Amino acid sequence: MTVTTTWYLVLAAVLFSTGSVGLLVRRNPLVMVMCVELMLNAVNLTFVSVGTHLGDLGGQLAVFFVLVVAAAEVVVGLALIVAIMRRRPGATADDLSLLGG
């Protein structure tokens, strides 16, 4: 039984949806950022799979840049969470409704 590109795409789709459900359900901002990482990993898996399928290096190059952007995103996001948590310990995403009117 050989592993085809379809297997990877199905796995990536399920992983992406799991991450999005977690993002919708969880209220701890840290866990929400982790769920975003799950979704980014699903997209990375898709990039590499399709790149391998087409014999193209471009998929792996895109994953390289996604990794860099994900690192920057996590750094800024965690700094924001630290700044918020200092003022309001134990804040959840539902408590941060100041801009909600």
Next chain:
Amino acid sequence: MDATVFIVAATIIMGGAIGVVLSRNPVHAALFLVGTLFGVAVLFVLQDATFLAAVQVIVYAGAIVILFLFVIMLLGVDRAEDLGVEPIAGQRPLAAVIGASMVGLLLTVLLVAVDGPTGKSATTAPLGDAGGNTRRLGEALFTDYVFAVELTALLLTVAVVGAVVLSRRVTGPLQPIPGPDPRSEQSGDTPDGADRAEEEAAQ
């Protein structure tokens, strides 16, 4: 052989992902995330993307998860969250419906509608065997994509500066300091350590 590796890695990935979503403790969620990231690295190796597998382990599992754990320890938010409460009525059934329909849509688009990935094989950056993977990636990054590499350098610099600025200890209207503000006559030029000592003394 390949199928066995794929099934084991996929099991680890999905177990980790479900663990991230369902675990009540953020520390456990971070550790489940490591499992998912390692599983994805295994699948990268399986597809001969050896450089990305190494970067995945070093950057994600080695740096990003450690950063998560540092923040969890720093903030002391490692107590378990009560997942029994549902703050918004109907949030979870709705999320389940959205997730299920997202799986359906993605599978339809990826597998049925376009009959698998289509497109032409590249002529400028062909994918060779696994041996020269790192070399080819480096050559492409520093020739065709050199401007994007420079931009990522700028992005990382901005992110570092932003993180430092955001996590600096500042006083604002939400966090009043009891007693006279020691910085009112010095226009905020005192070093941070002195500030903190004065704050603690005032408290």
